[in-house]
Amino acid sequence: MKVAPELLDEIRWDQAGLIPAIAQDHADGAVLMVAWMNRESLAASIEEGRAVYYSRSRRKLWRKGEESGNRQILREIRLDCDGDTLLLRVEQIGGIACHTGRRSCFYRLLENGAWRDVEPVLKDPREMYPPKRG
Amino acid sequence: MKVAPELLDEIRWDQAGLIPAIAQDHADGAVLMVAWMNRESLAASIEEGRAVYYSRSRRKLWRKGEESGNRQILREIRLDCDGDTLLLRVEQIGGIACHTGRRSCFYRLLENGAWRDVEPVLKDPREMYPPKRG
Numbered sequence: 657m658k659v660a661p662e663l664l665d666e667i668r669w670d671q672a673g674l675i676p677a678i679a680q681d682h683a684d685g686a687v688l689m690v691a692w693m694n695r696e697s698l699a700a701s702i703e704e705g706r707a708v709y710y711s712r713s714r715r716k717l718w719r720k721g722e723e724s725g726n727r728q729i730l731r732e733i734r735l736d737c738d739g740d741t742l743l744l745r746v747e748q749i750g751g752i753a754c755h756t757g758r759r760s761c762f763y764r765l766l767e768n769g770a771w772r773d774v775e776p777v778l779k780d781p782r783e784m785y786p787p788k789r790g
Numbered sequence: 791m792k793v794a795p796e797l798l799d800e801i802r803w804d805q806a807g808l809i810p811a812i813a814q815d816h817a818d819g820a821v822l823m824v825a826w827m828n829r830e831s832l833a834a835s836i837e838e839g840r841a842v843y844y845s846r847s848r849r850k851l852w853r854k855g856e857e858s859g860n861r862q863i864l865r866e867i868r869l870d871c872d873g874d875t876l877l878l879r880v881e882q883i884g885g886i887a888c889h890t891g892r893r894s895c896f897y898r899l900l901e902n903g904a905w906r907d908v909e910p911v912l913k914d915p916r917e918m919y920p921p922k923r924g
Binding site: 662676686687690735736737738741743755758763 | 797810814820890896897903904
């Protein structure tokens with residue numbers, strides 16, 4: 657599906673031209689992660705039907721799952737009332753969204769005054785990502 | 791509950807000293823809204839057991855529901871893997887999180903190439919907020 661520029665113009669991009677996107681499991685509502693999109697990555701997401709983010713550290717598009725295989729198939733895209741946050745309802749391929757090998761990035765629970773890891777690591781990150789080149 | 795500074799130090803506050811917080815309905819997982827917190831508002835949230843945000847436009851703490859009555863009781867606070875986004879699991883008093891009178895702020899669905907409002911207005915915003923002073 658080709659994306660009309662007007663659709664992107666309705667978004668309140670921040671000063672860096674970005675908008676945060678929340679990825680939520682479409683099946684059970686679990687919040688999986690938050691990442692950023694720019695115009696190009698949102699257009700690519702819509703056209704390809706999968707989550708394509710913009711990596712602020714690497715300064716380039718990042719097709720979620722391009723290394724790990726854990727793609728996010730888009731079921732729905734929503735925009736909030738003031739147009740500055742996206743909500744993606746996704747099918748999480750592989751059942752793992754977090755680079756730590758956990759299902760969700762939100763695995764640190766505030767409990768008795770400290771952050772405690774409460775979600776299991778489902779897969780060793782070394783198995784998810786190819787070794788970095790020197 | 792008094793908040794230890796170390797707990798707040800583990801957060802990767804942005805350059806403005808803020809972190810985005812996603813409010814999610816604890817009962818059915820609906821994503822309700824996203825707002826911002828600073829150290830003071832997160833500490834107040836923890837101590838008071840309700841969502842206290844920082845309003846960037848008004849530059850002050852904002853106890854969610856202070857005008858509308860639609861408070862958010864905190865059931866859980868989670869932090870993500872890189873420490874720069876919070877997930878609040880809340881009980882939404884009044885069943886309305888959005889200032890437009892809808893349950894969720896994410897009521898604009900991308901459909902056939904355009905954003906379409908797909909959630910009903912449950913309460914007239916004029917009934918939710920007292921008239922602004924001239």
